[in-house]
Amino acid sequence: MTDPRLAALAARLPDLRLLTDPADLEHYGRDWTRRWPPAPLAVALPGNLDEVQGIVRWANEHRVAVVPSGGRTGLSGGAVAAHGELVLSLERMNRALGFDPVDRTLRVQAGMPLQAVQEAARAHGLVYPVDFAARGSCSIGGNIATNAGGIRVIRYGNTREWIAGLTVVAGNGEVLELNRGLVKNSSGYDLRQLMIGSEGTLGVVVEALLKLAEPPPPSQVMLLALPDMDALMRVFALFRARLALQAFEFFTDAALRHVLAHGAQRALEGEHPYYVVAEFDAAGEAAQQAALEAFEEGVNRGWIADGAIAQSEAQAAALWRLREGITESLAPHRPYKNDVSVRIGAVPAFLHAMQALLAREYPQFEVVWFGHIGDGNLHINVLKPEALADADFIAQCEHVTRLLAATLREHGGSISAEHGIGLVKKPYLEGTRSAAEIALMRGVRQVFDPNGILNPGKLF
Ligand code: 2HG
Ligand code: ZN
Known part of the structure; x- marks a missing residue:
């Protein structure tokens, strides 16, 4: 040394x-x-x-x-x-430390991969329901630090809902045992919740006490093709009213092209502007009948252009791959990513506004939209044109983000739905949070980490 x-x-x-x-x-x-x-x-x-x-x-x-x-x-x-x-x-601290069958909680070290957490929960006949494509590589501590969301938020909420307790080392070096598994704890500020989503700026999550849930009933997975965004939102309202949704994810034809080129299996013929992968409870014939009826109603009203329903687990996995394989299929194109949210009902207006702006200002860019539409959370990936130098691409994409931030402000949205602010979104935080809020956040950070040693330069 x-x-x-x-x-x-x-x-x-x-x-x-x-x-x-x-x-x-x-x-x-x-x-x-x-x-x-x-x-x-x-x-x-x-x-x-x-x-x-x-x-x-x-x-x-x-x-x-x-x-x-x-x-x-x-x-x-x-x-x-x-x-x-x-x-x-926290990579070496990757073990489950104990299950409590009465509390239905699992104590884990922060470095445990999400998938290992999910498997440990299943071994006790329960589930840890937060889920997304990076499950094999991400860690539960990172999920907590970013309040990770993913594909089941519509049913289960974000990571925040599943944390019964946290052991953290605060920036000032104190070990804090936050909430200790209590279901009810009306004793002042909930520092556990403050820690969740703080992106490593207030403390280091060392252990977590996770709530586990009853496994969901057997489900079905449907792929839908839709003529436009308004129809898509109508189908969402229809499905949400009639079915017990576990997921409602969307992507565009551009996303589908990439994921198919990357080896996924085509499930529908023809080309359509938007697609949805929906998963819903389907235990028994009545639930399956309700799904068919909802589907038929969508078709009859002209909201659904085409669809397929998985008949086996393998088919369900193949339909999911069309959605979950998108990030990987875009990676070779060096995408510039944004992860934004608006109120669910504001999605069509926001998307139309952004698509019009991008078509006018950046017709040369291939823009891919996908994401957790049932949560009002859209991912936008701008693909790098091969001829454009890296620095020029980034500069132009930063302008795209400024356009996004301004449009989000008009629609009351957030510049980060689930990926966090980190370094990438730091310049745009002010569009989403007021000056008064940011001043208070700075104050909070100062209290937890007076010497500014934890993740300096991130968030703000
Ligand atoms: C997803 O929903 C992830 O697939 C990644 O949040 C989004 O790659 C992205 O832009
Ligand atoms: Zn996502």
Whole structure:
């Protein structure tokens, strides 16, 4: 350890695993944004709470910035370490610590991958219902730090709903046991909820007590083709009224083209501007009949142009792949991503306004829309034209984000629905949160992290 600060850390925590190899710095210093060249000071892989606390105390004494790190699947740069920070990876702390059948809670370490959490819940006959495509790589601690959403929010809500307790090391080095699994706890500010979605700026999540749910009844998956956005929203209202929805996800013809080119199986003939993958409870004939009737009503009213219903688990998975494979299929095109939300009812007006603006100002860009339409959450990916230099592309896309931010402001929306602010959305926070709110957020951050060591430069 040539760096005296690292030597002090190693002396203080002799068992702490520290990495300084350039390949490790590169690996742990970036997330899925791949926009900032990683340049961390080192990577610490603590194995227990005491080591996490020791690291945060050391960081305060030596004024070293710390980037808490989960699976680094984030798309907003929240886990990027590009300025000599210490990456604090929870990767080794990846175990389930205990299940309580009466409380129906599962205690887990923060580095546990979401998929492993889901499997552990299933082993107890229950489910951890937050779910999305990055499940195999992201960690529960990162999910908590970003209040991750995903494809089941329409039924189960965001990560926030599923956290019964948190053990965190606050930026000031204090260990906090927040809420301790209480269902009712009307004793002042809920610091647990403040921690959720704070993007590693208030504390490091070390352990979580997760609520588990009853497994949902057997479900069916439908793919729908729709003529326009107004029809899509009508179908959403119809399905929501008649069926018990578990998911209602949309994508455009452009998204479908990419996902098919990437190896997914075509499920419908013809071309349509919009598609929906809907999943709903379908235990028994009555529920299946209700689904068919809702579908037929949509067709008769001219809202649904075509559709397919999965007849097996394999077919259901194939339909889901059309939606869940989009991000991966777009990756080779170096997409510039945005993740926005508006009130569900405001989606058509917002989307029309944005599509018109983009067609006028950036006709050369291929723009792909998809996402969690049942939550009013749209993902927009602008694909990089091959001939355009990286820097010019980013500059033009930042202008696209400014257009988005202005249009969102008009429609009362948010510049980040579920991916967080991180570095990518930081310049646009003011469009979504008022100056008074941001001032209070700064104050809160100062209280938790007086020396500004946790994820500096992120969020604001
Ligand atoms: C999804 O819903 C993710 O698939 C990723 O939030 C969105 O790649 C994206 O833009
Ligand atoms: Zn999403």
